[in-house]
Amino acid sequence: MDHFDVLVVGGGINGAGIARDLAGRGWRVLLAEASDLAAHTSSSSTKLIHGGLRYLEYYEFSLVRKALQERELLLKSAPHIMWPLRFVMPHDRAMRPAWMIRLGLFLYDHLARREWLPGSSGLRLRGSPLGAPLKPEFERGFVYSDGWVDDARLVLLNALDARARGAEILTRCTVTVAQRETAAEGGGWRVSLSEAGLERQVHARALVNAAGPWAETFLRQVARPAAGESLATKSLRLVKGSHIVVRRRFDHDHAYIFQNPDRRIIFAIPYEGEFTLIGTTDVELPDEAIAGFAKAEIEAQEVVYLCEQASRYFKEPLRPDQVLWTYAGVRPLLDDASGDASAVTRDYLLETHGDGAPLLSVWGGKITTFRKLAEDAADLLGEMLGDARPAWTAAACLPGGDLSEWIGAPQRPDRDFERFVQALQARHAYLPPALARRLARAYGSRVDLLLGAARSLAELGIEVAPGLFEAELHYLREQEWALDADAVLWRRSKLGLHYSEAQRAAVAAWMAARSR
Incomplete structure (x- = not known):
């Protein structure tokens, strides 16, 4: 049985952000997502990094201030x-x-x-x-x-960073049972996972319920209290x-x-x-x-x-x-x-459950405040585990966001990106301008992981659909957990909007031929 410090349930923006923050503090982290990363709420937002101007009418000054404080920090x-x-x-x-x-x-x-x-x-x-x-x-x-913000890619970048810092990220993996142990049994969580029809048992010292719309259901149907306990829950x-x-x-x-x-x-x-x-x-x-x-x-x-x-x-x-x-x-x-x-608060609440093995549930929240939510959650989990560790994400770039190797010292985020596009086109002159800009937008400074040593479009493999070459599809499968056409066309990118039905079918056929 594998042992972890924290098991995070849910691969939306809050779950991915918490996994990233915890892994960066040195915790052993497992994230389990029942479908694809950002498959539901976190790829279906209005895609704004904003304070929420209309929330001022509901006197949500604290929420608006918190979101506004995050706005420029995230853009950087x-x-x-x-x-x-x-x-x-x-x-x-x-x-x-x-x-x-x-x-x-x-x-x-x-x-x-x-x-x-x-x-x-x-x-x-x-x-x-x-x-x-x-x-x-x-x-x-x-x-x-x-x-x-490209909301689905924001989730993906948090998961990539969490993995780079030692977390294990499992997609299409369902938590079927999470049993809280008594102190005599060890005081942690025994968790049953189901992935591709295979069962796996893991142990975690703490459990994070970041299941989004299913957070209340998770507590009522999946998380099981130790003998003599109950797991009181909020309502969504x-x-x-x-x-x-x-x-x-x-x-x-x-x-x-x-x-x-x-x-x-x-x-x-x-x-x-x-x-x-x-x-x-x-x-x-x-x-x-x-x-x-x-x-x-x-x-x-x-x-x-x-x-x-x-x-x-x-x-x-x-x-x-x-x-x-x-x-x-x-x-x-x-x-x-x-x-x-429309008047229901968009603020979040982090709730702990009982005095046994740590259980933290995430209620509510909005995409703009995900980093602060994750930081607060990691602080709280550190206290619950008796080992508080310092926060670190406020000044950290997400994967692909550090452009300094391409453009030198950063100046202003929007202008830095334009300089990066110019540098990418200079380094890979064979890329058509529209393709270079799309790849720059999607992958930032990680783009060379996709392009490798290619010196021509032909070296990127077959063009499966307009502007989408095999090199990118291999990268998405191997690096970004993309296992089907929907993940490629509607979450990792929005190329589905630009393609005909036949072109989308070609991507689906390519992915299906390589599915596990």
């Missing part, structure tokens, strides 16, 4: 998968008054220190390229800063957020934030060069909606809602039949008795 840690983004908020006189928005933006600018992101300002939309896609009645607005509210993707609706590089009559907001964001991403909804789900590991699906009325709300602002109405792709994720929000699902 991985400039290839995260970058700054300016947001345009057209002013709708029928909604919030201008003074309220100015006050909110002032707080947003000053709740946490900004080193290089520009602050907010007023904006005249009429005559501006930023106003051109909008209806003429929207004459003025506001502009402010936040950031964008499962709130589905759905998104639609359409052809590009505007040519500039800013995003829009639109205020809706129901006092919710939606975003319209430049996406993958050729598209616009619009979302999100807030639909409360019953627990049985995600029985097993069911994938959340958008409903027809959600598509209509997003099209109608976007059409309130865009000159050219948006119709459901123009939607090219959709995705939905289930947010596991801590039940705080809020009546409105």
